[in-house]
């Protein structure tokens with residue numbers, strides 16, 4: 001990979017990112033978080049949808065997180081100015097009758113927020129029309145909650161996290177385990193890919209027979225894996241009339257940290273019985289990726305030139321191409337042209 005990636009290593013703007021699990025924000029609560037290098041407060045009013053504001057009081061710069069959220073507005077801890085869901089100032093306590101300042105003309109930035117399927121997504125940019133929409137797990141309702149949710153922080157930028165996520169060749173080395181696949185079971189795979197909305201899809205197929213994890217699903221599973229900008233992977237497994245969806249969302253925290261949000265949805269009631277057993281497996285799997293990313297960072301000081309080889313790294317090449325094209329299309333105010341062409345990729349894993 002020629003290291004022109006340096007300038008494009010910035011996360012994409014004009015995109016929705018998974019910010020927080022909905023259940024982490026109870027009614028009347030406020031949570032402060034850094035996302036894409038920006039300090040944000042997320043609030044869930046006692047009534048109405050969750051909202052997100054810049055964690056900054058426009059009066060004298062106090063972070064709003066030190067204030068109080070009363071279930072409707074945030075009160076800044078310094079001089080008590082209050083801010084509502086649109087970021088508009090609703091009260092300046094020091095004003096006396098006859099002072100003309102209109103608090104409603106003062107605002108802190110607000111971010112569009114959407115809650116769906118147990119996740120709160122925030123839009124970073126100026127115009128969400130024509131942006132890749134926040135994903136939904138297919139086969140599940142908009143208000144469905146994941147059967148299992150895990151998140152983990154990786155100490156790397158978004159690109160390495162996304163590329164690691166779609167990398168088919170690291171499985172036998174990083175995730176080697178009796179319950180997944182052994183490195184000796186590696187064999188040649190051929191998977192058909194096609195362009196899809198803001199990304200590409202590994203079209204529906206029978207998963208490889210060395211994936212022991214699929215066997216516990218029963219029946220003959222068929223899998224489709226969708227990747228979509230800015231960093232979303234949706235794996236849809238159909239087993240007879242049942243479905244299991246892995247929805248992974250990658251969110252940059254800053255240049256050196258990325259959060260992985262992994263939501264699993266399933267329709268099999270018996271799988272829910274196994275949840276206490278499945279959770280540590282999901283965590284272990286994510287931790288293996290986290291640890292390998294941390295080790296990789298040690299080799300990346302000095303911004304070395306890296307390689308992406310065919311076909312094992314072709315999806316990574318597509319990711320960089322998609323990202324460049326999306327940034328260019330937005331900058332030039334033109335339609336996004338998907339650079340991916342239908343193709344069968346072959347690798348051994």
Ligand code: FES
Pocket residue numbers: 057058059060061062076077078079080081
């Ligand atoms: S700094 Fe927030 S009210 Fe003064």
Ligand SMILES: [Fe+2]
Pocket residue numbers: 164165170174175289
């Ligand atoms: Fe992995």
